[in-house]
Amino acid sequence: MAPSWPLLLLLLLCLAGGGILQPRAQPDSKGFISIDCGYPGETSYMDDTTMLSYSPDIGFIDSGTNHNISGEYVRPLLSRRAHNLRSFPDGARNCYTLTSLVSGLKYLIRASFVYGNYDGLNRPPVLFDLYIGVNFWMAVNMSSWSDPAGGVVTAEAIVMVLDDFVQVCLVNTGAGTPFISGLDLRPLKTTLYPQVTAAQGLVMLARLNAAPTNKTYIARYPDDPHDRIWFPWYDAVNWAEMSTTQTVQNIENDLFEAPSAVMQTAITPQNASKNIEFYWDAEPKPNDPSPGYIAIMYFSELQLLNGNDVRQFYVNLNGNPWYPTGFTPQYLSNGATYNSYPSHHSRYNISINATSNSTLPPIINAVEVFSVVPTTNIGTDSQDATAVMAIKAKYQVQKNWMGDPCLPKNMAWDMMNCSYATPNPSRITSINMSSSGLTGDISSSFAKLKALLYLDLSNNNLTGSIPDALSQLPSVTVIDLSGNKLNGSIPPGLLKRIQDGSLDLRHGNNPDLCTGSNSCLLATKRKNKVAIYVAVPILVILVIVSAAILVFFLLRRRNQQQGSMNTMTAVKPQNEEAMSTTSYGGGDGDSLRIVENRRFTYKELEMITNGFQRVLGQGGFGRVYDGFLEDGTQVAVKLRSHASNQGTKEFLAEAQILTRIHHKNLVSMIGYCKDGEYMALVYEYMAHGTLREHIAGSDRNGACLPWRQRLQIALESAQGLEYLHKGCNPPLIHRDVKATNILLNAKLEARIADFGLSRAFNHDTDPVSTNTLVGTPGYVDPEYQMTMQPTTKSDVYSFGVVLLELVTGKPAILSNPEPTNIIHWARQRLARGNIEGVADARMNSGYDVNSVWKVAEIALKCTAQASAQRPTMADVVAQLQECVELENGRAVYTGGGSSSVDDPNWSHGAYTSGQSSNVSDNTAFEMEHRVPTVVTGPAVR
Numbered sequence: 001m002a003p004s005w006p007l008l009l010l011l012l013l014c015l016a017g018g019g020i021l022q023p024r025a026q027p028d029s030k031g032f033i034s035i036d037c038g039y040p041g042e043t044s045y046m047d048d049t050t051m052l053s054y055s056p057d058i059g060f061i062d063s064g065t066n067h068n069i070s071g072e073y074v075r076p077l078l079s080r081r082a083h084n085l086r087s088f089p090d091g092a093r094n095c096y097t098l099t100s101l102v103s104g105l106k107y108l109i110r111a112s113f114v115y116g117n118y119d120g121l122n123r124p125p126v127l128f129d130l131y132i133g134v135n136f137w138m139a140v141n142m143s144s145w146s147d148p149a150g151g152v153v154t155a156e157a158i159v160m161v162l163d164d165f166v167q168v169c170l171v172n173t174g175a176g177t178p179f180i181s182g183l184d185l186r187p188l189k190t191t192l193y194p195q196v197t198a199a200q201g202l203v204m205l206a207r208l209n210a211a212p213t214n215k216t217y218i219a220r221y222p223d224d225p226h227d228r229i230w231f232p233w234y235d236a237v238n239w240a241e242m243s244t245t246q247t248v249q250n251i252e253n254d255l256f257e258a259p260s261a262v263m264q265t266a267i268t269p270q271n272a273s274k275n276i277e278f279y280w281d282a283e284p285k286p287n288d289p290s291p292g293y294i295a296i297m298y299f300s301e302l303q304l305l306n307g308n309d310v311r312q313f314y315v316n317l318n319g320n321p322w323y324p325t326g327f328t329p330q331y332l333s334n335g336a337t338y339n340s341y342p343s344h345h346s347r348y349n350i351s352i353n354a355t356s357n358s359t360l361p362p363i364i365n366a367v368e369v370f371s372v373v374p375t376t377n378i379g380t381d382s383q384d385a386t387a388v389m390a391i392k393a394k395y396q397v398q399k400n401w402m403g404d405p406c407l408p409k410n411m412a413w414d415m416m417n418c419s420y421a422t423p424n425p426s427r428i429t430s431i432n433m434s435s436s437g438l439t440g441d442i443s444s445s446f447a448k449l450k451a452l453l454y455l456d457l458s459n460n461n462l463t464g465s466i467p468d469a470l471s472q473l474p475s476v477t478v479i480d481l482s483g484n485k486l487n488g489s490i491p492p493g494l495l496k497r498i499q500d501g502s503l504d505l506r507h508g509n510n511p512d513l514c515t516g517s518n519s520c521l522l523a524t525k526r527k528n529k530v531a532i533y534v535a536v537p538i539l540v541i542l543v544i545v546s547a548a549i550l551v552f553f554l555l556r557r558r559n560q561q562q563g564s565m566n567t568m569t570a571v572k573p574q575n576e577e578a579m580s581t582t583s584y585g586g587g588d589g590d591s592l593r594i595v596e597n598r599r600f601t602y603k604e605l606e607m608i609t610n611g612f613q614r615v616l617g618q619g620g621f622g623r624v625y626d627g628f629l630e631d632g633t634q635v636a637v638k639l640r641s642h643a644s645n646q647g648t649k650e651f652l653a654e655a656q657i658l659t660r661i662h663h664k665n666l667v668s669m670i671g672y673c674k675d676g677e678y679m680a681l682v683y684e685y686m687a688h689g690t691l692r693e694h695i696a697g698s699d700r701n702g703a704c705l706p707w708r709q710r711l712q713i714a715l716e717s718a719q720g721l722e723y724l725h726k727g728c729n730p731p732l733i734h735r736d737v738k739a740t741n742i743l744l745n746a747k748l749e750a751r752i753a754d755f756g757l758s759r760a761f762n763h764d765t766d767p768v769s770t771n772t773l774v775g776t777p778g779y780v781d782p783e784y785q786m787t788m789q790p791t792t793k794s795d796v797y798s799f800g801v802v803l804l805e806l807v808t809g810k811p812a813i814l815s816n817p818e819p820t821n822i823i824h825w826a827r828q829r830l831a832r833g834n835i836e837g838v839a840d841a842r843m844n845s846g847y848d849v850n851s852v853w854k855v856a857e858i859a860l861k862c863t864a865q866a867s868a869q870r871p872t873m874a875d876v877v878a879q880l881q882e883c884v885e886l887e888n889g890r891a892v893y894t895g896g897g898s899s900s901v902d903d904p905n906w907s908h909g910a911y912t913s914g915q916s917s918n919v920s921d922n923t924a925f926e927m928e929h930r931v932p933t934v935v936t937g938p939a940v941r
């Protein structure tokens, strides 16, 4: 009956999820990151002229100060992004961290700088250095530009990134305060720019588009999907222009993918007998006096040639042929010549001349020139670096915690030591954060520093418990946690390390930390609620009480066996601890905790409930009262009506179960009372009452639960039940799952309640059997009804009914026009594909139909007649999880627009203010030593 299209739709929706204007640092759907450095806002903005979304830089850096450039430099063509900047008066090195990258991919990284007299000193910094990770990128020298104060300087590099993050660092060289105006990152396929390897990157000198039809046209995204910026390049005196409106195709396995918009135009000499000539000069650097250069020249034939016409030319470098046999560009197809290995000259004179066979003059469509930089410095071990970055973020460490933790050595982070065992990556071997004012708990990231030998966190204000994961550090020999406010006990893994002598754990002067003795068992999460009253004697009392309860059970059991008719099977303690005051909740990871229960006297209960004043609810055993513990914790007190003997066994069963199981989706017991004839259970207070009230819309505000919330509640209650079935040994059958037994706390988190009818179920030795059918009409599994043999699948059935209640907003048994079971009612309508007729109309279509369908389908599977056909609670949890994820995905999707193009004008500024004079329409040229690799169009057939 389940139509498959809704699921498909759901998946499509999921895949379509995309661009949203995020305030924070994530690549957009194209993998682009575009940052407006020093932008004071907290959310991205869409640049009107370019349609690219610029993020503020707050999520990428935590140092430096924002400035606006001076008004006189805010010119019409300057992009909004250049109006402000971030400067770094403090610290030798300040870094932007770009995350969520794909390790091994190539990335184009572009930084922009406009001084604009932001500091009012009218003194552009002479020099500061840029680094990509631990590798030198380039020196930014504002004063070498024609307009150092107002010009735009652009630095661009293409590098292979070997981690899933990259850092761009500005290093103060003592010649002026570093600053930055904008930072972009664009992913490139690994096949592009084969000159870029793990060991070598390219730094752009020029990227020129010959003779664009519109002289101010700057090609970039979306014309260039990789958002390279191609500046116009023309010389009306010497060069004639050619163009086509047809698309120029990339070739198969194109190594550069020059965009058609750039390739559609070309230049050729005005005088057909002349050559195309231009040059550039090498820019020697202090650390590299003879830098190597890579040039890529792009050619495509734009004219359909007549029969006998030939266009063929040589590309010469400094008077020597680059490509000895002549190059013939292919019609409307990309071609390029490039050198694979860097060439070293002081001047590069390029000349393109026609071969003697050629009837047509040479052409060129575009050119790129790069210098090469080594990227052989390897940063600190990537797992170590990621871990300390997380530690830095958690404790808001300022200091010099910027860039790579260990490298370069003179900038290694304070408070840590590294090992430098080249060629291996550096490792962090010790951390000393003693007396650093740390607060909060101990970061689990410390346990990820696998080379750590020494960890000192002493004399801080650390709270919480000691993570056992620290015992997984293979080499650590000293951990100093003394002088903090840690609580809990020493976790077993660390105890073992201490015992076998491999670890010196110092934990003195942590007043709340339990060490070694029994008192450890009493320290708990709920300490603030209970611990004031908990002392060793309590343990003793509780053990006695527990024993008494056991005896009570045994006696009762014997009596019943003798009386024979009504055999009651008590929940078997799963271990010795089950009846004691402490137990370890098991199950799903984080629920592992030590819990104790407090014993209350009747008098205390009277005080807590202010004389049993306010009734929260009513059950078969008696009433539930509102109360407050001494520390202000609100609680619910379930008092067994002593008039009724009926509830005693359920009451005791529940007390017993709740002492031994703990899960975030099961209502938790704070304590109990067994005071003479009085028996009471004290629970955490569930501010929002029962799920049933909420579905019926009778909560305090009469508000209708939105679908998203219903879904979340469904998932959480399913997790609670899954825990009973799978996390408990033997499995525990609740036997009375219904909407009134699912409670909601202040945060609307769901907890399963009322374990009075629960039964342990042990396949081997203890088949559950009882003559009494229990449960609530409308929820009872028909198979159980027939066999009198409850199984975990009986709970699944009842839970299916709860799911239907969530979907429909109706009770388990409809009364109008005549009593009908909700399963029957929903099945009929769903079989006709009528989901709208089933879904709760009060949700006002505020839901995704597919997601409601899916839950309805799960509900129908749960309520299958034959228990074998029903899913397990684990299956149900998994499927609801999917629904929640899809629903969350939907929210992101609907959250915002998409981002794209950047502002060309700014970059145009860079070109006009600086680079135009370097690569231009000049004369003469030279040649490459090595045989160049040449890319031509597809072979002519």
Ligand SMILES: *[C@@H]1O[C@H](CO)[C@@H](O)[C@H](O)[C@H]1NC(C)=O
Pocket: 040, 066, 067, 068
């Ligand atoms: C920069 O200018 C904007 C408005 O143009 C203003 O809101 C902001 O406060 C200025 N920032 C500084 C640091 O002066």
Ligand SMILES: *[C@@H]1O[C@H](CO)[C@@H](O)[C@H](O)[C@H]1NC(C)=O
Pocket: 214, 215, 216, 217, 218
């Ligand atoms: C040339 O391009 C610029 C910017 O892309 C645009 O503003 C202008 O209108 C264009 N001019 C013509 C004649 O198309």
Ligand SMILES: *[C@@H]1O[C@H](CO)[C@@H](O)[C@H](O)[C@H]1NC(C)=O
Pocket: 314, 316, 319, 320, 321, 353, 354, 355, 356
């Ligand atoms: C073109 O340049 C090459 C290399 O410099 C030279 O050998 C050749 O004679 C030139 N051809 C013409 C037609 O000028």
Ligand SMILES: *[C@@H]1O[C@H](CO)[C@@H](O)[C@H](O)[C@H]1NC(C)=O
Pocket: 325, 326, 355, 357
């Ligand atoms: C020019 O044409 C001749 C004859 O077709 C041929 O042998 C020669 O290789 C060609 N030269 C070039 C540079 O292609």
Ligand SMILES: *[C@@H]1O[C@H](CO)[C@@H](O)[C@H](O)[C@H]1NC(C)=O
Pocket: 435, 436, 437, 438, 459, 460, 461
């Ligand atoms: C811990 O915090 C308190 C105040 O919250 C402060 O007085 C004390 O100096 C801090 N101790 C350490 C070691 O940082």
